[in-house]
Amino acid sequence: MRMTLHTDYALRILIFVAAQPSGICTVNDVVEAYGLSRHHLMKVAQHLRHLGFIGTTRGRAGGIRLAATPDKINIGALVRLTENDFGLVECLEAGGGACTISPACRLKGMFAEALDAYLAVLDRYTLGHVMQNRTLLRRLLGGMSDAA
Amino acid sequence: MRMTLHTDYALRILIFVAAQPSGICTVNDVVEAYGLSRHHLMKVAQHLRHLGFIGTTRGRAGGIRLAATPDKINIGALVRLTENDFGLVECLEAGGGACTISPACRLKGMFAEALDAYLAVLDRYTLGHVMQNRTLLRRLLGGMSDAA
Numbered sequence: 001m002r003m004t005l006h007t008d009y010a011l012r013i014l015i016f017v018a019a020q021p022s023g024i025c026t027v028n029d030v031v032e033a034y035g036l037s038r039h040h041l042m043k044v045a046q047h048l049r050h051l052g053f054i055g056t057t058r059g060r061a062g063g064i065r066l067a068a069t070p071d072k073i074n075i076g077a078l079v080r081l082t083e084n085d086f087g088l089v090e091c092l093e094a095g096g097g098a099c100t101i102s103p104a105c106r107l108k109g110m111f112a113e114a115l116d117a118y119l120a121v122l123d124r125y126t127l128g129h130v131m132q133n134r135t136l137l138r139r140l141l142g143g144m145s146d147a148a
Numbered sequence: 149m150r151m152t153l154h155t156d157y158a159l160r161i162l163i164f165v166a167a168q169p170s171g172i173c174t175v176n177d178v179v180e181a182y183g184l185s186r187h188h189l190m191k192v193a194q195h196l197r198h199l200g201f202i203g204t205t206r207g208r209a210g211g212i213r214l215a216a217t218p219d220k221i222n223i224g225a226l227v228r229l230t231e232n233d234f235g236l237v238e239c240l241e242a243g244g245g246a247c248t249i250s251p252a253c254r255l256k257g258m259f260a261e262a263l264d265a266y267l268a269v270l271d272r273y274t275l276g277h278v279m280q281n282r283t284l285l286r287r288l289l290g291g292m293s294d295a296a
Binding site: 104 | 149150155156159223231236238248249255258262267269270277
């Protein structure tokens with residue numbers, strides 16, 4: 001059971017931006033910090049902007065910044081928007097899949113209930129909670145000092 | 149977010165066997181009922197046998213049968229055994245992945261808690277609950293009548 005890289009990368013971008021003392025960075029900074037594909041991170045950053053999680057500033061000192069404070073960015077809400085496929089089993093796919101027994105099978109309801117419980121846990125957390133080890137996060141993301 | 153086909157097929161095999169009036173069937177019967185790959189279903193059936201969910205009987209009237217009554221086959225226990233990858237995000241992979249911020253990031257704990265909540269729901273259900281629409285399930289699985 002895995003989430004998509006899209007969700008994984010979206011979370012990493014938001015954590016990186018939230019860790020910046022200036023509150024602003026470029027996608028290239030994110031690429032360097034995590035060693036991930038620039039192409040993929042750029043697409044995810046565009047999607048995050050489209051969803052309203054980040055804003056962009058143009059110009060020499062421009063870059064991406066959070067569109068809200070970390071305590072206002074809910075992890076459950078983010079995952080619901082970035083994870084575009086919750087088809088845990090075929091019958092939960094958009095369109096319902098083609099499983100023969102789908103009209104009678106009670107698994108569908110059980111997996112839907114389990115998914116609700118999964119997301120309900122994430123609904124209790126914000127990016128603010130994720131950033132509680134901010135000092136260490138900054139250090140791991142490229143040696144930024146606390147004073148910076 | 150998806151589970152593997154291995155788990156999906158394991159559930160379908162158990163439902164098919166549980167729907168048999170005689171309590172016994174062949175993997176070919178399962179292949180025909182769902183229109184799935186024989187090769188893949190055979191592998192999953194071997195794994196289910198290895199895990200102790202089904203037993204096999206040799207000979208002309210042989211085949212596969214449940215190793216316990218449906219109300220003793222727990223869905224959470226099954227999914228924990230058939231789903232071999234609960235690496236929802238990279239840091240939850242076996243081995244911990246390579247994410248730079250893994251030592252400080254609190255997401256790992258949040259996703260682990262969400263996964264626990266997911267599995268805790270499935271722990272409340274058995275194959276017996278899945279089979280509550282047995283009459284309709286039988287009909288969908290190949291026109292078997294109730295009287296059969």
